[in-house]
Amino acid sequence: MSAADLHVPVSMEPVAEAAAVQVTRRDARPRRAARTGVSGVLSVPVPSTPAASTPASSTSAPGPIARFLGGLFPCDPRGRLITIYKGTHFAIPNSFGFFIQQVTGTGTFTANTVYDLKDEDQFDWNKFTGIAFTPLEPDRDSAMVGWRYNLVSREFEIAPFYNVDKVRILPKNPAEVISVPADETFEFLVDYTGVTLTYGDKTIFKPYPEGLVPNVWTAARVSGWFGGNEVAPRTVSYYLKLT
Structure with a gap:
């Protein structure tokens, strides 16, 4: 999953320190979120399951x-x-x-x-x-x-x-x-x-x-x-x- 796939909504509520967030990469190590005045929350999109299509009923005459x-x-x-x-x-x-x-x-x-x-x-x-x-x-x-x-x-x-x-x-x-x-x-x-x-x-x-x-x-x-x-x-x- 690339960084482009991650959607990061932002909350404007001030916090003392953001919680640690771990993102798994091939060569990444756990890092602490930087001190900031706003909290960062990672939102990972979950792929939806497509609904099964219903076959259309046939109104054709018998062969x-x-x-x-x-x-x-x-x-x-x-x-x-x-x-x-x-x-x-x-x-x-x-x-x-x-x-x-x-x-x-x-x-x-x-x-x-x-x-x-x-x-x-x-x-x-x-x-x-x-x-x-x-x-x-x-x-x-x-x-x-x-x-x-x-x-x-x-x-x-x-x-x-x-x-x-x-x-x-x-x-x-x-x-x-x-x-x-x-x-x-x-x-x-x-x-x-x-x-x-x-x-x-x-x-x-x-x-x-x-x-x-x-x-x-x-x-x-x-x-x-x-x-x-x-x-x-x-x-x-x-x-x-x-x-």
């Missing part, structure tokens, strides 16, 4: 391998991770099934489900799940859960969605739509009477429209689908749990 494995082997209590990759319509993995009489379960959207199409197609309804009675053409005769992201409220919206001979039966008023925040879980039931959706203390039920006739022999479970007119502008994912 493609994690999404793939999460879909095949669900271990999350929210269910299976469903992914729609950028530039596509279809969901992976699919939820297809035959002779379906009802589809019931829960769904959870997250920050990774948010999207912005930057045009009027933002109001189009995506397909979450449901029952199609023309499995080779799910958009011909089907009863489904529709969903979309509202850029104004920054919440997701769910609603009953029907197709009758290729004609879309969309929600007619706000009473048929439920807003769901990210990371919140909603319940759904699609059977041969209609579509029931529940979140919190709100439940809506919409019966089958005229012309849609259930047929168990052709009934198939509908997998997720993005759109609408446009493909996914980014890779989006959500959780689906069938019960």
Whole structure:
């Protein structure tokens, strides 16, 4: 340690004689402080220990391998991770099934489900799940859960969605739509009477429209689908749990 490292604060109180101070040097001998009218006190700075840095939390979306494995082997209590990759319509993995009489379960959207199409197609309804009675053409005769992201409220919206001979039966008023925040879980039931959706203390039920006739022999479970007119502008994912 050099002399430059020593900080010597000065007290102006008079003393008869300063106490002896020993400074260890390679060739130094103990010396007495000189007689003076002020006292000298050596202050040796103590190096401080730097605080450990806390790693920043990551908010990035799961990678493609994690999404793939999460879909095949669900271990999350929210269910299976469903992914729609950028530039596509279809969901992976699919939820297809035959002779379906009802589809019931829960769904959870997250920050990774948010999207912005930057045009009027933002109001189009995506397909979450449901029952199609023309499995080779799910958009011909089907009863489904529709969903979309509202850029104004920054919440997701769910609603009953029907197709009758290729004609879309969309929600007619706000009473048929439920807003769901990210990371919140909603319940759904699609059977041969209609579509029931529940979140919190709100439940809506919409019966089958005229012309849609259930047929168990052709009934198939509908997998997720993005759109609408446009493909996914980014890779989006959500959780689906069938019960």
